[in-house]
Amino acid sequence: MYLNFFPKRGLATSALAMILCGTLAGADPQHGIAMYGDPQLPPDFVSLPYANADAPTGGTIVTGEVGGFDSLNPHILKGSTPWQLRYLAYESLMGRNWDEPFALYGLLAETIDVGPNREWVEFTLRPQAAFSDGSPVTIEDVMWSYETLGTIGHPRYHGLWGKIASMEQTGERKIKFTFSEDDRELALLVGMRPILKKAQWDGKDFTESGLDTIPISTAPYVIEDFEAGRYVTLKRNPDYWGRTVPVARGTNNLDTVRLEFFSDGTAQFEAFKAGILNSNRETNPVKWDEQYNFPAIDLGEVVKSEIPNARPTGMTGFVMNMRRDIFKDWRVREALISAFNFEYINESIVGSRKQRIKSYFGSSVLGMQEGAATGRVAELLEPFKADLLPGTLEGYTLPQGDGSSRNRANIARATELFEQAGWTVQDGVMKNAEGEPFTFELLLSQGSGEPESMADTYIEALKRLGISPTITVIDSAQYKERTSSFDYDMTYNRFGLSLSPGNEQYSYWGCENAEVPGSRNLIGICDPAAEAMIGTMLSATSRDDFIAATRALDRVLTAGRYAIPFHDQYDVSYIAHAAELHYPERIPAYGDWIGFQPDVWWWEDQ
Structure with missing residues (x-):
């Protein structure tokens, strides 16, 4: 069977469902x-x-x-x-x-x-x-x-x-x-x-x-x-x-492959402009258009290439550590997502040139479909109906702001959700019934670039809710040590998902790996419905069952509200x-x- 391919400057029309067919x-x-x-x-x-x-x-x-x-x-x-x-x-x-x-x-x-x-x-x-x-x-x-x-x-x-x-x-x-x-x-x-x-x-x-x-x-x-x-x-x-x-x-x-390391993205970009590097990836389309205009490009010594793909979006954003009690209530997680002023941040950073990630397997045949679950997807989720979070079966969409810096409607909604979860603003500080303040640490790796700038804007929005989190930026070695031992409240992560999800999904979302140091289950998810959907994916002998199970898993993860999605950088x-x-x-x-x-x-x- 011949699979579609991408010409160098464009993405050909494809029918990705066909790639899973066969006996x-x-x-x-x-x-x-x-x-x-x-x-x-x-x-x-x-x-x-x-x-x-x-x-x-x-x-x-x-x-x-x-x-x-x-x-x-x-x-x-x-x-x-x-x-x-x-x-x-x-x-x-x-x-x-x-x-x-x-x-x-x-x-x-x-x-x-x-x-x-x-x-x-x-x-x-x-x-x-x-x-x-x-x-x-x-x-x-x-x-x-x-x-x-x-x-x-x-x-x-x-x-x-x-x-x-x-x-x-x-x-x-x-x-x-x-x-x-x-x-x-x-x-x-x-x-x-x-x-x-x-x-x-x-x-x-x-x-x-x-x-x-x-x-x-x-x-x-x-x-x-x-x-x-x-x-x-x-x-x-x-x-x-x-x-x-x-x-x-x-x-x-190539005869030689050399990997150079820098303290931050600015130093890396300057090294590329100076000719120390001869290949550089860029994730910001505004910077791509406006700053990649130095002499080497004008002279044709450096070429700009745009490479398409047909992968799922995966999930990129701030993820919450479900091992922490403050994130156990889904209404708190929804409130924190609502407070993240994506439309304003997206315009500020990439000129609204990028779409927001809507689900873990989005932009692919494996992604959940809009609206209520139907057919085989609904059948797979039915046994877990009593425990599924709101939006899993009915359909879940991310809160959408008006693009202004104030984000009034979403801040009001976040306040309401916090109140439903037992948190209210007392003397200008978000507290529970015992008077304990709601706060958390956002852990980032030094030189992470966009996540740091997004974090600054996010923290300012949270202050309007009476929440004053701490941003901690540490070097890569310390960051790996802390994330490997799950020593964080919230952090930035990129879950890169493929067209062939399988056993690695247990590593990302499985109960067995939720407490294993160094595992990829950074969020700490342990959900029977998620585990059942992964099991169905792995045992499926037909294309239809495999796709349905993956779409059902996508619904469980997305409606779980475990991550604050960014734009799709990739x-x-x-x-x-x-x-x-x-x-x-x-x-x-x-x-x-x-x-x-x-x-x-x-x-x-x-």
Whole structure:
């Protein structure tokens, strides 16, 4: 099946519902696997559809990040690591095609075989698969990686390991996983764990490694140089084992990838203008139009590119920590959302050029539909009707202001909601019946940019309600430590959601992860209805049930009023880059996402 693609300057009309169609895949060894139906690419495909198989190699890309790092091991809880390392410096048994919702193709593994109901999966390693030091990848390395990550690695790996009933070597280059749960997605997830070299860690404490040990992997890039908190330089391995593997052909073309770190966004932008960086992402369309007009652009040395995508909006905004008693009442959460003067803030920051995020899976076929729940969505939610919050079944829409700085109607509504929840303004301060003031801390990472400016305006609005929160801005290392231990009342977060939601939804919203330090359930959600919808998503054998369950989950999360949504910063990606840096004409469905820059970019002199 052929999926729509995006031309370089426009978004083609698409029917995303079609990408989830299909029947169950067969059980014979295959070159790939899809969540539903057969993978789109045939066994003899040459390269990923959006990769330039003939791209030249060479050149350098230098990008910037706000913050710092104190670790080079992204697979443990301790430390702060450049996020890109998880994807650039490591490989797994299978690789993604970012033009399909969820399909994997052989990378370290040459074939994948599954049971009739995907109750087990077996991989066969490629004989040429090797680590960057030239040593072969063995089944022992694979088994050690899975067990180590699943037991003492970052908590993100533990959930899958807990669903593996057995792991066994079934041949010289074969490994088989049998699952303890009926979950179709596990056959795919188990192919996506990073593979490390077991011998490197003999006599070393994996959980304490930071800057002292650079993990050896099979990836095309190796860390060449770094300075803690300042930069990381990765070099393309000229002896990379997988150059001719179809899923890798046409990718990783640049010789050098350098990540520079800055204290704030202003310093990063100035470094780009000065030529220290040669690629820079921008999220503010007003700044894109008005400030990207420096000499290098006028001379054609820097090019402005706009990259579309078909992803769900996800959720970006201030999130409330449901572990705190002050946020337990939904009316309090609705009041705090009402007090956030989005229309005024949106005009001030981006000239109203961006639409507000309306739900977690918005702008996609998976997003909840307007109005009351109907059909299969209503059926799925019916058993939980008595406990669902107002708006879940009837339909929920965010409070809308008049665009003025006073936001009178919404402030009045917020006051009324606080009163209903037992909070009233006493001597100019919002207090409960015991005279305790309503206050909270808004925790932000240094250099977060827009969230800081939004926070200032938000705090001023809250003062009109007799609420005086504290804004705490700390460096990235402290921020990671505090958020990992859920030590905050409210904070900024971006939940990036995909076209193929699955087990990771338990990580975001599941009860089991609500109290696990380092988990992605920052909000602390524990809702039986949400868990049931995720379970239905994972067990669905039809496209219709999968979409209905996701739309129902979207309703539960949105009407839960756990987040104060911002505008959708990522509906289009704005990337300014050196004219020598090129990307393919065809844009994957996920757009500027994992697997795009620098993965399929290349350098070509003008």
